[in-house]
Amino acid sequence: MTSILIAGVGGQGTLLASRILGNVALKKGFDVKVSEVHGMSQRGGSVLTYVRFSETEVFSPIIDEGGADILLAFEELEAARAVNYLKKGGLAIVSAQRINPLPVTTGVAEYPENSLEIIRSKSAEVVSVDALGIAKEAGNVKTVNVALIGVLASSVDVGITKEEWLDTLTETIPERLLEVNLKAFELGYDHKNYKKL
Numbered sequence: 001m002t003s004i005l006i007a008g009v010g011g012q013g014t015l016l017a018s019r020i021l022g023n024v025a026l027k028k029g030f031d032v033k034v035s036e037v038h039g040m041s042q043r044g045g046s047v048l049t050y051v052r053f054s055e056t057e058v059f060s061p062i063i064d065e066g067g068a069d070i071l072l073a074f075e076e077l078e079a080a081r082a083v084n085y086l087k088k089g090g091l092a093i094v095s096a097q098r099i100n101p102l103p104v105t106t107g108v109a110e111y112p113e114n115s116l117e118i119i120r121s122k123s124a125e126v127v128s129v130d131a132l133g134i135a136k137e138a139g140n141v142k143t144v145n146v147a148l149i150g151v152l153a154s155s156v157d158v159g160i161t162k163e164e165w166l167d168t169l170t171e172t173i174p175e176r177l178l179e180v181n182l183k184a185f186e187l188g189y190d191h192k193n194y195k196k197l
Helices: 014-027 076-085 115-121 131-138 141-155 162-172 175-190
Strands: 002-009 031-034 046-054 068-073 086-095 125-129
Touching: 002 014, 002 076, 014 031, 014 046, 014 141, 014 162, 046 076, 068 076, 068 141, 076 086, 076 115, 086 115, 086 141, 115 125, 125 141, 131 141, 131 175, 141 162, 141 175, 162 175
Parallel strands: 002 068, 068 086, 086 125
Antiparallel strands: 002 046, 031 046
């Protein structure tokens, strides 16, 4: 069983990311469960999505605290908020991007400076990557989600080949957006200039 928790902010493409992950697992013949989006996806609030797949039957899409093998986080603070869902020794792939939540924007709170250390303190392996920089290099800042999937695809062996990832992207993403997303995936897949904590 592989359990992946996707954490981000509304509008970052977490739903598309979960659809790509679910589709590639289906293509491989796994039983797959994908949750609906949990959170204020239309308001820029925190969003959590669960993807679980296995060669045997998956009974629920829900990931309990301490149950995720992988945390795929689109933003540092969201990663820190969701880290309790990771298994001990789990992998957190974190975009180094910071998006100020409303309390920070209004001056009521400060953005925590030690988000990655919080994640590492939970006995997680942390891969921090400039996914926004990769997306900009690909040609569209909205491809952060696919850039992170590229990082995941090259960092974790879940029995899915690069060709299967590319086929799934081609089948899942609308044709008008496909070229830039394939570039973002390739750059994420080949991106070795990340920092491990």
